[in-house]
Amino acid sequence: MLPSTAYGESRLSLWLRVRTYAVPPSMIELVTGRRTAGDWAGACAAARIDVDLDLRSVARAHGRELAARLRADLRGLAPDLLRWNMPRIAPHGLLRPGLTLTLARYERPGRAGPLHLVARTPPAWADAGQRISLGVWDPAQPEPGRHPHPHPNRRYRLDLHRHLWDARRAGELRARSGADGPWSPDHDPLGLAPPGLGCAVARWAAEAAILLHAEDRSDTPFTVRLGGRRRLVLRVVAGQGHGGASDGAEWRGGGGAAGAEHRRAAGRGHGAAATESEDRRGT
Structure with a gap:
């Protein structure tokens, strides 16, 4: 094919x-x-x-x-x-x-x-x-x-x-884009990112931590745009290091892998949502 x-x-x-x-x-x-x-x-x-x-x-x-x-x-x-x-x-x-x-x-x-x-x-x-x-x-x-x-x-x-x-x-650039190490399926354990987009999922927690620190927020959900009309809504969990995220931060998807898969299948476009997740139409 x-x-x-x-x-x-x-x-x-x-x-x-x-x-x-x-x-x-x-x-x-x-x-x-x-x-x-x-x-x-x-x-x-x-x-x-x-x-x-x-x-x-x-x-x-x-x-x-x-x-x-x-x-x-x-x-x-x-x-x-x-x-x-x-x-x-x-x-x-x-x-x-x-x-x-x-x-x-x-x-x-x-x-x-x-x-x-x-x-x-x-x-x-x-x-x-x-x-x-x-x-x-x-x-x-x-x-x-x-x-x-x-x-x-x-x-x-x-x-x-x-x-x-x-x-x-x-x-x-290489570190911030997640290109400084070998890619592994373990970097996207819940399978949230649609295949073929090349998302640096392992960087999401670290990048979110940078944003939340700049906004003086520590426990606020953040949105990842995956193109089209789909979003991921995630939350950073501090102190449990995961996937190369800095400062021991990690992201967590609500409902586990099965719940994430259900939301991804139910949505539209090129994304999914997790942790207080919902599919949202973009502009």
């Missing part, structure tokens, strides 16, 4: 092809040359990323120490890597329009929330150039009204995934 991808592209090959044109080798070479020379603004220009922030204004409004931290992150930014990893939409792989996502947060004691370094994509009606912009978002300031979604999107937390845009952290 021929594989399901015999007459079409696999998901991974599709996105690899898209990114080959979205981030061509010539762009990577030019961006890298400018970045390694210390010209972060020139590197952004080479990656078609507009810089919509002023470090002097940031220093005046938020202090020199915060501005220095922001400058260090801009110097560490790999604009081509950011463009490579920005959320995209099928079938043509265009940048997801009208999106604001956080790259870094800068705490400000006594202020109303941290200052955010954000990346933005234009709305659909203005996305012909497929450009990205960099800016800062201050939760204490009124919205400028120039972007359809100025608030950072909670789904895309690149401040928790610096290896997707920060050249200083790019070496973490």
